[in-house]
Amino acid sequence: MECELCGIECDCRPANIDGVKMMLCPKCMRHGQRIDTHDKTPISVKKPMLDRIKRPKVKDVYRDMEKELVLDWNELIKKAREKKGLSREELGFKIGERTVTISKIENGDLRPSDKMIEKLEKELEITLFEKVSDISKIPSGSHSRGLTLGDFIKKEE
Ligand SMILES: [Zn+2]
DSSP states (O other): OOOTEEEEEEEEEEEETEEEEEEEEGGGGGGGOOEEEETTTTTSSSOOGGSSSOOOTTTGGGTTTEEOHHHTHHHHHHHHHHHHOOOOHHHHHHHOHHHHHHHHHHHHOOOOOOOHHHHHHHHTTOEEEEEEEHTTTTTOOOOOOOOOHHHHHHHHO
């Protein structure tokens, strides 16, 4: 494309000279007002919604990477509790947690704290933590294990 003012071959851009739109080279651009073709784009691009979603406050408990919660911990807790013939109220009472907390844990809505896990393990005679070293034997790239919350957290770091 040639500059419509000086005629040199250049990467010309639209500009406004006395109300006339012309294609100008960078040198001639100062004679006119550059027409910004991206006018409609807001200066500050809004951040994706994902950033605003409240992240679960479980990050700290993953500091200890030696162990990791088993995949189906909530199912495991529920089944173990039922096996023991305990109601959610009874289990909650035994480990000093509210019934609603037990419900949330069993629904998988709430990840129990490490302390709570220890109590649950003792009370229900189950193992909720698995050694991470066992997991590492699975070749990377294998999706057989599926993604856990821990995987997402590790990716963030
Ligand atoms: Zn020019």
